[in-house]
Amino acid sequence: MTTPIGVFLVDDHAAFRAGVRAELTGAGDIAVVGEAGAVAEAIAGIDRVRPDVVLLDVHMPGGGGVRVLHGIAAGPVCLALSVSDAAEDVIAVIRAGARGYVTKTISGPDLADGIRRVASGDAVFSPRLAGFVLDSFTGRSPVPEPALDPELDSLTPRELEVLRLLARGYTYREIAEDLFISVKTVETHASNVLRKTQQSNRNALTRWAHRRRIE
Numbered sequence: 278m279t280t281p282i283g284v285f286l287v288d289d290h291a292a293f294r295a296g297v298r299a300e301l302t303g304a305g306d307i308a309v310v311g312e313a314g315a316v317a318e319a320i321a322g323i324d325r326v327r328p329d330v331v332l333l334d335v336h337m338p339g340g341g342g343v344r345v346l347h348g349i350a351a352g353p354v355c356l357a358l359s360v361s362d363a364a365e366d367v368i369a370v371i372r373a374g375a376r377g378y379v380t381k382t383i384s385g386p387d388l389a390d391g392i393r394r395v396a397s398g399d400a401v402f403s404p405r406l407a408g409f410v411l412d413s414f415t416g417r418s419p420v421p422e423p424a425l426d427p428e429l430d431s432l433t434p435r436e437l438e439v440l441r442l443l444a445r446g447y448t449y450r451e452i453a454e455d456l457f458i459s460v461k462t463v464e465t466h467a468s469n470v471l472r473k474t475q476q477s478n479r480n481a482l483t484r485w486a487h488r489r490r491i492e
Contacts, residue, residue: 278431279306281305281306281307281308282306282307282308282312282329282330282392282393282396283308283310283326283327283328283329283330284301284307284308284309284328284329284330284331284332284392285309285310285312285313285319285322285323285326285328285330285332285353286298286309286311286312286313286332287312287313287314287319287332287333287334287337287345288312288314288332288334288337288358289314289315289316289334289337289338289446291314291399293381294312294369295313297309297332297358297388298312299423300385300388300389301385301389301392303385304385304386304389306337306393307389307392307393310326310327310328311323311325311326314337315338315339315346316337316338316341316344316348317339317340319331319333319345319349320345320349321349323345323353324350325350325351327353329353329354329396330353330354330355330356330392330395330396330470331345331353331354331355331356332356332358332392333345333346333355333357333358333375334357334358335354335357335358335359335361335366335370336359336360336361336366336442336445336455337370337409337461338447338450338451338454338455338456339361339454339455340454340455340477341354341455342355342357342359342370342375343369343373346370346374347374354376354395354396354414355370355374355375355376356375356376356377356378356379356392356395356401357370357375357377357378357379357390358379358380358381358383358388359378359380359381360377360380360381360445361380362380362406363421366378366437367402368400373435376395376399376401377391377394377395377399377400377401377402378401378402378403379391379401379402379403379406379411380403380406382403383403393464407471428473428474428475429462429474429489429491431473432470432473432474432488435456435466436469436470436473437467438456439452439456439463439466439467439470439492440474440482440486440491441469441486441491442455442456443452443467443470443479443482443483443486444457444483444486444487444491446483449463449464449467467479470482
């Protein structure tokens with residue numbers, strides 16, 4: 278009997294991990310051998326369990342998927358699983374060592390197939406994401422998107438980072454840990470973002486960001 282592919286889940290949302298675990302358990306040839314919801318916990322667990330494949334969230338407090346990739350010992354194959362389909366996120370985790378990148382819109386059967394493929398040595402990407410990687414490694418840059426509006430253009434790169442994390446539901450403390458800055462600095466950036474985007478509160482800002490596909 279063939280040994281199941283051992284998968285370690287890394288995601289900071291327990292409910293999402295439970296859903297993925299349920300989907301993969303039904304695959305038959307895949308076994309979830311561990312899981313973690315934080316970077317340090319993930320690194321320790323992966324090195325202890327030594328799975329075949331790590332299913333890795335990209336954005337988490339404490340450094341995210343890139344920090345996990347840099348922290349684990351060589352051995353398991355890593356497949357990024359994220360809500361983000363931004364070119365910079367895809368390229369960052371591939372450069373850090375991930376074997377593929379799929380978005381969380383993927384179906385359970387397709388995710389199981391992706392795990393099988395990376396375990397066998399293939400590279401796996403959701404549609405259109407492979408182009409980001411090819412452009413990056415051939416020296417071509419993705420075609421820049423047109424400016425969305427003056428408010429968005431007025432944000433500094435750091436304010437845009439804070440905006441993305443706010444839109445993903447991160448707390449100020451989690452943003453501070455992810456960006457390696459103080460909570461007070463995050464509060465300052467958030468205040469500037471609200472002022473520049475002319476939004477009255479965080480809920481309004483999140484809706485504003487989602488309308489512009491900032492995730």
